[in-house]
Amino acid sequence: MSNQSIPVQLNLNVRGLQPSATLRINERCADLAKNGQKVFRLGFGQSPFPVPVPVVEELKKHAHEKDYLPVKGLRVLREAVSFFHNRHAGIHTTGDDVLVGPGSKELMFLLQMVYYGDLVIPRPSWVSYAPQARIASRHVYWLPTKPENRWLLTPEGLDRFCQKDPTRPRLLILNYPANPTGSTYTEEELKNMAAVARRYNVVVLSDEIYGEVHHDGVHLSIATHYPEGTIISSGLSKWCGAGGWRLGTFTFPSSLRWLLDAMAVAASETFTSTSTPIQYAAIKAFQGGTGIEKYLRDSRLVLKTVGHAVSGFLLKNHVAHPTPEGGFYIFPVFDFYREKLAKRGIETSEELCARLLDETGVALLPSSDFGFPEEFLGARLSFVDFDGDKALELAHEMSEADFKNTADLAEKFAPKVMQGVRRMVEWLNG
Numbered sequence: 001m002s003n004q005s006i007p008v009q010l011n012l013n014v015r016g017l018q019p020s021a022t023l024r025i026n027e028r029c030a031d032l033a034k035n036g037q038k039v040f041r042l043g044f045g046q047s048p049f050p051v052p053v054p055v056v057e058e059l060k061k062h063a064h065e066k067d068y069l070p071v072k073g074l075r076v077l078r079e080a081v082s083f084f085h086n087r088h089a090g091i092h093t094t095g096d097d098v099l100v101g102p103g104s105k106e107l108m109f110l111l112q113m114v115y116y117g118d119l120v121i122p123r124p125s126w127v128s129y130a131p132q133a134r135i136a137s138r139h140v141y142w143l144p145t146k147p148e149n150r151w152l153l154t155p156e157g158l159d160r161f162c163q164k165d166p167t168r169p170r171l172l173i174l175n176y177p178a179n180p181t182g183s184t185y186t187e188e189e190l191k192n193m194a195a196v197a198r199r200y201n202v203v204v205l206s207d208e209i210y211g212e213v214h215h216d217g218v219h220l221s222i223a224t225h226y227p228e229g230t231i232i233s234s235g236l237s238k239w240c241g242a243g244g245w246r247l248g249t250f251t252f253p254s255s256l257r258w259l260l261d262a263m264a265v266a267a268s269e270t271f272t273s274t275s276t277p278i279q280y281a282a283i284k285a286f287q288g289g290t291g292i293e294k295y296l297r298d299s300r301l302v303l304k305t306v307g308h309a310v311s312g313f314l315l316k317n318h319v320a321h322p323t324p325e326g327g328f329y330i331f332p333v334f335d336f337y338r339e340k341l342a343k344r345g346i347e348t349s350e351e352l353c354a355r356l357l358d359e360t361g362v363a364l365l366p367s368s369d370f371g372f373p374e375e376f377l378g379a380r381l382s383f384v385d386f387d388g389d390k391a392l393e394l395a396h397e398m399s400e401a402d403f404k405n406t407a408d409l410a411e412k413f414a415p416k417v418m419q420g421v422r423r424m425v426e427w428l429n430g
């Protein structure tokens with residue numbers, strides 16, 4: 001047998017692509033921890049909370065289910081998902097409008113394969129939209145945002161962009177509460193954005209995976225104002241603590257049924273259908289009920305407490321960012337420390353994150369992974385490196401009025417996050 005290996009022959013669309021940034025940082029942290037270093041995992045955005053007990057019980061009950069399910073998903077689950085979004089967004093979908101997949105990420109990829117049009121995303125956006133577009137041979141346009149607008153896209157920005165070629169087919173992905181900034185749109189902002197999207201027939205993929213972990217539980221959807229052009233993306237990963245279960249959902253307006261059907265064809269030739277026991281368990285999650293409402297209330301209060309404590313500490317130390325309104329993330333910008341860092345040979349976000357990790361064990365994700373140029377000194381900080389079971393237990397008996405002293409409580413809920421953030425600020429001060 002010859003030892004000669006097969007030369008590298010990769011499709012140009014994947015040649016040179018690195019593994020997804022978030023997964024890369026997780027593996028690097030695991031290596032450091034294996035070598036005995038204390039690691040503060042502020043780079044990876046997994047829910048810290050356990051899957052709610054009623055949902056786990058449903059999974060156990062259906063562990064024996066072994067048959068393939070219909071490509072689009074289990075009928076009862078599709079109905080539960082449509083009902084969930086109708087209730088939250090005031091829209092009128094039915095179970096026929098829902099597509100279930102193995103994670104919303106996979107559904108997003110299929111959408112980009114199937115829909116013919118450019119991908120338009122705000123800068124910053126979640127790490128996977130643009131690489132997916134590249135693999136699917138789609139053009140990507142990053143639209144600028146500003147810190148004074150909480151790093152959110154403005155309707156004027158979208159309008160300016162679409163005006164250049166008004167009839168071009170476009171897919172706009174809006175994610176709110178946002179990864180990596182924790183910002184979300186107001187009702188007025190959504191209304192105005194909807195008007196612009198409607199003017200140019202833009203298909204909006206509304207990535208609402210963090211919707212249920214809006215810190216005040218008042219998430220709004222652009223679908224309310226632009227029902228005919230919005231696909232709502234959701235799933236179990238963030239608000240139900242079940243990222244590894246891999247279940248995501250897309251809810252379409254009936255006017256986009258052709259797109260749902262085309263995606264189902266692509267799904268039938270790729271993933272076939274989503275795990276059967278997981279779909280049964282997901283029915284419970286989407287149907288909700290008092291147990292899940294209580295779980296969500298406690299999760300939100302814990303996240304808000306920790307997010308506000310980290311934010312307050314960073315602002316006091318001249319690390320600029322919008323205070324998070326939902327989800328797990330803060331997007332600090334280190335401009336105040338630029339000169340000091342330059343003297344230590346740090347001029348890019350990648351260098352900043354690499355040196356910070358090596359010298360303190362604090363892991364962040366560089367802003368270059370979210371669409372910014374190398375020299376922009378920003379990063380994503382996830383504040384979820386804590387024991388979610390314990391935090392929920394503490395929160396369980398507390399009334400909303402008990403959540404006053406944010407800084408002290410955050411030390412109880414998330415001691416390691418607070419320690420990591422202090423270490424980072426000490427390091428910034430040299």
Ligand SMILES: Cc1ncc(COP(=O)(O)O)c(C=O)c1O
Nearest residue numbers: 103104105126175179235237248
């Ligand atoms: C903004 C955003 N969208 C989508 C996803 C994908 O979620 P999943 O594929 O687990 O449904 C993630 C996961 O990190 C995310 O942060």
